[in-house]
Amino acid sequence: MIAIIDKLVEFFQYEFVQYAMLVGVLISLSSALLGVTLVLKRFSFIGDGLSHVAFGTMAIAGALGLVANLILVLPVTIVCSIFLMKTGQNAKIKGDAALAMLSVGSLGIGYLVMNMFSKSSNLSGDVCATLFGSRSILTLSHSDIWLCIILSVLVASMFILFYHKIFSVTFDEDFTTAIGVRAKTYNLIFAIVIAIVIVLAMRLVGALLVSALVIFPALSAMRVFKSFFSVTVCSVMLAVVCTSLGILASIVAETPVGATIVAVDVACFVVFSLTGFVLRRG
Amino acid sequence: MPQITCQNLTLGYEGKTVISDLSFAVGTGDYLCIVGENGSGKSTLMKTILGLKAPMSGQVLTGGGLSPTEIGYLPQQTVVQKDFPASVREVVRSGCLNRCGIRPFYSRAEKQMAEENMKKLDIANLARRCYRELSGGQQQRVLLARALCATGKILLLDEPVAGLDPKATADMYELIETLNNGGITIIMISHDINAATKYASHILHLGAAFFFGTKLDYLDRSGGCA
Numbered sequence: 416m417i418a419i420i421d422k423l424v425e426f427f428q429y430e431f432v433q434y435a436m437l438v439g440v441l442i443s444l445s446s447a448l449l450g451v452t453l454v455l456k457r458f459s460f461i462g463d464g465l466s467h468v469a470f471g472t473m474a475i476a477g478a479l480g481l482v483a484n485l486i487l488v489l490p491v492t493i494v495c496s497i498f499l500m501k502t503g504q505n506a507k508i509k510g511d512a513a514l515a516m517l518s519v520g521s522l523g524i525g526y527l528v529m530n531m532f533s534k535s536s537n538l539s540g541d542v543c544a545t546l547f548g549s550r551s552i553l554t555l556s557h558s559d560i561w562l563c564i565i566l567s568v569l570v571a572s573m574f575i576l577f578y579h580k581i582f583s584v585t586f587d588e589d590f591t592t593a594i595g596v597r598a599k600t601y602n603l604i605f606a607i608v609i610a611i612v613i614v615l616a617m618r619l620v621g622a623l624l625v626s627a628l629v630i631f632p633a634l635s636a637m638r639v640f641k642s643f644f645s646v647t648v649c650s651v652m653l654a655v656v657c658t659s660l661g662i663l664a665s666i667v668a669e670t671p672v673g674a675t676i677v678a679v680d681v682a683c684f685v686v687f688s689l690t691g692f693v694l695r696r697g
Numbered sequence: 698m699p700q701i702t703c704q705n706l707t708l709g710y711e712g713k714t715v716i717s718d719l720s721f722a723v724g725t726g727d728y729l730c731i732v733g734e735n736g737s738g739k740s741t742l743m744k745t746i747l748g749l750k751a752p753m754s755g756q757v758l759t760g761g762g763l764s765p766t767e768i769g770y771l772p773q774q775t776v777v778q779k780d781f782p783a784s785v786r787e788v789v790r791s792g793c794l795n796r797c798g799i800r801p802f803y804s805r806a807e808k809q810m811a812e813e814n815m816k817k818l819d820i821a822n823l824a825r826r827c828y829r830e831l832s833g834g835q836q837q838r839v840l841l842a843r844a845l846c847a848t849g850k851i852l853l854l855d856e857p858v859a860g861l862d863p864k865a866t867a868d869m870y871e872l873i874e875t876l877n878n879g880g881i882t883i884i885m886i887s888h889d890i891n892a893a894t895k896y897a898s899h900i901l902h903l904g905a906a907f908f909f910g911t912k913l914d915y916l917d918r919s920g921g922c923a
Contacts, residue, residue, distance in 0.1 A: 583791040594795035595766025641827035642784035
């Protein structure tokens, strides 16, 4: 035990560990805030779909030789996000089919493009890093960190300012529109923000696991808490705690960062499910 | 002056006309029941009045001091709401949003109004309870309280007794009648012709046997045996 603490203390003297911690906490906080609404709107899978789109676009950006691939990746992901949120409201085109199609389609095309055009000697390493999260969380630049801080502050303040509107639009979109609130505008803003957060969160846990950051804290909180406010607060706290524990554990055990964070999230969900079950019985 | 006037409305979806050239007016304090077979366009009409759907032609006008965002609405329950973690108080308060504009939080007066509406509908004791754990009748009362926060003038109810047991149904009708007696205009979609002719002042019958007029005329036309 003491050895572990010593090891952690030692690691925390490194700047890159502190930065990784900061960025991890901020990203999971943002995704948890959005997650509550996404899970309730039946969009749990959107994190997965959008991150695959981002993966595909990254591959294309790589093939085109774009170094700053965010210029291409962000707009494409945002457009797909708006498209997906729109079809979800339309009962005729099923939202889940559109999502699944976009998700696997871009995954396949992304891998194909990477295979055909990559100049890298370690192709499978690159693919694996994008899908499962790379160690790049430990090699963040200062501009990465600032970008992350600014976006998290924006997401959090947006959520606080529009909290009551977000609640009402999620609970009952028709009613909210009928009494004159621009539900469509809020949905649009929401779609843009979720795309941005997912592209950022991909770095932390990778394209395949990014949904976990979005849905697990919200789902765990919903097992136990019963009001929108308490669920939101609880899921934010869970996200922060689980991600911190995950990063610490991955440092100590030298495991992949993304997968470790998700494992902690899963464990937390099990604990909360059991708690919820006991509370309902008791 | 009527609160809501529909002029030559033609409604439909995907290019298919469901209702054509419909005109009627609802005055302050009226109790209008919209009846008709499935697919006769009852819900479409209600969504058009609420501004959720654009008519294919014609228009909906509000008057008599009613603004288009002051229409309270009791929708049918959605799947999303079945396992939505929300307290009764949170749901009721969200009816005040049309007063907020860009202000992010509720004012003290709005919170007070939510409490009063909960008392009025006899759900004040449920304020902290979770919406999804309530009975059907209680849930409808919560949504009604929310609608009352949005307006004190007119309520549009989309099958308010669907899925309720006989006791809860009777309670619901009584409650709506009390609100109507208090001066609130009611427009209600109903499948239950007996209840419609018992409580309503006006009837709008959509479909083949089209009718719009007072309840008495409606009963006369159908030979008194609705």
